[in-house]
Amino acid sequence: MGITVKDVLQLPVMKPAKIHVGNERIETSQVEWISVIETPVENFVRKNEFVLSTGVGCGDDPDCLEVYVKDVIHSGASALAIATGRYIFKIPDRIQQLALEQNFTIIEIPWNVRFGDILQDVLAEISKEKEFEQKQAESVRQELINCVLNGKGLQEIMTILFQYSKIPVAISDHNKIVRANYDFDQRMIDVLNGVEEGDYELIPTEETPFRDHPLYHYIEEYKIGEQFCYQLTILSNYKKQGYLLFQPRDNEELTWPVLNILEHALTACALYFVKENAIEMTEIRLRDDFLLDLAKSEVEVDKQMLSKAQLLGYELTLPYICLVGSIRFKKKNNQIEKAGEQSVLSSSMNSRNYYIQKEVTHAGDVLKRRTMTTFEDGEVIVYLEADDHPYMETSNQFLDLIERRLNELLAGINISWGISFPKNGVFVFHQGYDQAVTALNIGKQQHEDGNRTFFSDTRMNRLLxxxxxxxxxxxxxxxxxxxxxxxxxxxxxxxxxxxxxxxxxxxxxxxxxxxxxxxxxxxxxxxxxxxxxxxxxxxxxxxxxxxxxxxxxxxxxxxxxx
Missing domain, CATH: 1.10.10.2840 (PucR C-terminal helix-turn-helix domain)
Incomplete structure (x- = not known):
């Protein structure tokens, strides 16, 4: 990407130019800008700048010329072209030796070649190259966006990103778990994923050649063991979704075009996470609606219902215990606050429901039993797969696992439970829910939060x-x-x-x-x-x-x- 010193020398206006030293570098030396600079150089020359000079002020002073050339070399310029015939008639041998030692390119231009013509033609080439880079970046951006819109995943995004940047890349979620990568260091992935022990720490970003890029201030540098990598935070609606990690072999690889591509990849990743979240929320709503309908309505479990359940990840042909919980939280003054009260913000409710759902799933995994869970108005409804063990024993074991961890996560939580297991066991979801609600309401007579009431123990109360x-x-x-x-x-x-x-x-x-x-x-x-x-x-x-x-x-x- 970009034009080189060789491309500049191939311009018609540069035909009379002669390379004195550094011919082997002209194919790799990038030219990002061109300027006319005389002594003193100071900080007027930027990295990868093609410098033109007449040598004015140094023609009669070889030492001054040597200092000038040294300053140009140390500035990181691509090459120095000196016009001979007026102030300097011949480039001194000591200057050529200096350039040879520093692996730097010195070019001689006849005095009659106008600097204005050189500037015009080189700037036109740089402009063409910039335009080409912009078109390529736009093409990459469109390819990345289409990748997301066409239903492809994070690995495809990483493949496209590596194809154009040639830099090892990875994407992690907000918990730092790597979900996709291309040629990224495997040990760093194992440390981030917790597979291998190791520490990673944020370190200050050093002076870099991409400091002028708008993305620079958002780049963080990480050290994992002895390895280094950079990261960009993926944001969507001001919410942290994950991280884009990239591991250049050296900072010279992080050119403006590469950083532009990384910026477009950042947008594509954010779009992917937004789409993923939207799909997840839709699935959650479908599952919630399905379970609420199953619990609260006398629906016939036919082939269509079984097929729909399987699509949502449920297996209805198994026997299930129904547990209905009333969620309450203690306020600071020790009063009890219902989870459905208006004083509780919906975002807080969603957070609490998330933790409860997570612990229900965890407890089910520990006991190797299927679970189905939904929430409504401060009430949690759980269907737990039953087996040959007494349903009271299974339920208590299940709830013990949930409440032990919940009490650590949500201070002040109290859940009263009503529990039922209809005798025939299968396809009795509504009956199980009704019985569990009855048991829950009877348990509330005790005015004790956190109690568990089994439907089979409520015969006297039901009679009353x-x-x-x-x-x-x-x-x-x-x-x-x-x-x-x-x-x-x-x-x-x-x-x-x-x-x-x-x-x-x-x-x-x-x-x-x-x-x-x-x-x-x-x-x-x-x-x-x-x-x-x-x-x-x-x-x-x-x-x-x-x-x-x-x-x-x-x-x-x-x-x-x-």
Whole structure:
């Protein structure tokens, strides 16, 4: 890429020119600019610049000319062309020897060749070459973009990038896991991927020939063991998607055209990750909708449904335990916050759901069981593959794995679970969900976060729930407890809770007083109030049964209303 000293010498205007020293370098010496520079050189000459000089001010002073030539050589110029016939009539042998020692090209131009003509023709060639490079870069850009749009992957992007840059390249995701590479150092890949032990650190980027390129300020240099590489961060919507890694043999390879190609590759990689994320989000929505429909509707699992499930990665012909979890988080003041409340931002909810989903998948992998998971309104629905072991044992083992890791990742999380495993086991997803929700709601009666309630343990509660919907029974409960409810509201008392504890300890006054941290006489006063307000005797078995049944039905009703 670019024109060389040889290309400059082949121009018609340079036909009279004569090479004195450095003929072997003219094919490899790049020319990026041309200028007329006289003494002093200072910092006016750039790297790869073709320098024209008349030698004015140095013609009668060989030492001055030698200093001038040394300065041009040290500036990194491509070649020095000196016009002879006015100030300098012959290039001194000591200057030619200096150029020979420094492997530098010295050219003699007759005085009658106008510098203006040389400048015009060389600049025209440089302009043509720049235009060609721009067209080539645009062609590469289009090829990279089409690669993404045509459904090809990161490896194809790397192949195209290497084809045009000839530099070993790799792409990693935001976790530094290398996903594609072309000719990149394998040990560096193994260290980044965690296959091999090793440290990598960010080091300051040294002075480089590509400092003037707009991409320079975004390039980071990494040291991995004794190896070095550069990286560019792949961003999309200000979100870090991954890294483009490249490993030139030396910085001379990082020319402007190569950096332009890297910049286009960066755009193509960002587009790929955006497309990948969009596909992933679409798949997640399809899977969520499918599982919600499976759980909440009486759908027939036919061949079409089985085929759709397989496309989404699900196997419906297996028996599944259904687990429904209610997600809550503790606020700083120890209050409980529902995960579905408006105060929780959607981005935070997505993050929490991500961690829960990740741990569900991990637990399933550990137990070697399939899982299917979805979320809705602060509720997580999980279908866990069952086997010959008791479903309670399997469920507890599964939830233990999840909650142990979740408590480390999400501080203050509490998930109450309802768990069900219908007897026939297969194609009973809606039945399993309904039973798990019932178990979850019954478990909430205990007002304890993080509890697990199995549907098979809720027979008494389900019987009570069925009774609670009978109108006549509802009236009996209301008549029995209404005086206690009104008294508790008016006096800020807790007579109903007092009765619950009293009944729990089988009417033992001493144990009840200790549990409530009350003086014995205070407890007896409360118990007399209960009898007075309800008209029931706590010494009568039938009255005790009526009061206990009424309290339990009232609590069930209260949970349902919440």
């Amino acid at each position: 729930m069925a009774l609670s919907h009978e109108k006549e029974i509802e009236n009996i409960v209301k008549d029995t407890l209404q005086p206690l409810i009104l008294y508790d509201q008016k006096r800020q008392a807790d007579l109903i809770h007092t009765f619950i504890v009293y009944n729990k300890y089988n009417s033992n006054v001493s144990q009840t007083a200790r549990a409530l941290m009350l003086h014995r006489q205070s407890l007896l006063h409360r118990l007399r109030n209960i009898e007075h307000l309800t008209g029931l005797s706590l010494l009568n078995a039938d009255d005790m049964f009526l009061l206990e049944l009424s309290v339990r039905l009232w609590k069930l009703k209260k949970v349902e209303e919440e």
